């Protein structure tokens with residue numbers, strides 16, 4: 001090691017924490033890209049017949065993929081059965097559920113060499129793909145109603161509380177630009193109206209996003225104009241004015257984001273319970289199809 005390296009102080013704990021958090025944030029993307037690449041390569045190279053489902057590596061991939069799908073069931077089991085706490089936390093099993101839920105189907109696709117076959121194997125393959133895609137949709141909705149993917153479940157009252165705190169915070173802050181405050185309050189009033197049903201709610205998600213972008217742009221323009229006028233009167237420096245504008249932008253961005261989260265929460269909660277109702281029967285269909293498939297290929 002060089003003398004310069006010898007003199008370097010060891011990284012401080014917050015630095016190490018930031019690096020680990022950075023790695024943690026990149027991992028799901030790296031995993032997703034590796035999966036997409038593996039699917040693309042497997043599909044494009046299927047004509048080479050690198051695997052055969054009946055024997056050798058292809059057969060083993062089928063067994064490992066099926067084992068992964070059995071193992072992923074430990075998550076719902078661990079979640080429901082208190083006596084299984086010795087297996088480790090729910091968080092770990094949820095993570096493994098999602099990893100095996102993606103890897104298992106990828107291995108099964110390699111086992112099938114990305115081709116359809118007999119009726120029983122087609123039903124098993126298609127059920128598996130439907131359940132895996134349904135899992136990905138569930139994961140998206142799940143993250144919307146929890147504090148992060150592995151955090152506890154959020155509640156509407158809690159989100160409303162945060163929004164109310166920010167609302168009183170900005171009421172004082174925006175004395176310099178009352179137009180900004182009015183714009184933000186008008187936005188929140190509009191998006192917090194109850195949608196009449198799920199379809200209306202889904203449409204509302206799109207219109208709220210468009211309205212949010214529009215509100216942020218208008219707020220920025222209004223704040224820039226009012227702050228410029230006020231800084232001329234009060235003799236603020238350019239740095240001070242710029243800092244205030246950035247502050248107003250940050251606060252209004254946070255407010256718009258929180259209002260959106262409150263407005264979408266009830267809908268995502270409803271969608272998640274609908275998803276549960278659909279996901280379980282799909283899963284049982286997969287179990288039956290997989291059992292029929294295994295019996296058919298081994299006994300007939």
Ligand code: HEM
Pocket residue numbers: 069072073076079097098099100101102104105128131132133134135136138139140142276279280283286
């Ligand atoms: C073929 C693969 C998969 C099977 C067989 C499967 C099966 C299941 C089962 C049986 C449940 C429990 C439902 C319940 O508790 O009522 C579940 C929940 C869930 N799965 Fe999967 N899943 C698969 C793939 C995936 C994937 C790929 C993801 C996301 C990356 C995923 C995300 C979820 C989520 C978010 C839940 C709800 C968790 C909760 O409510 O605590 N699943 N899955």
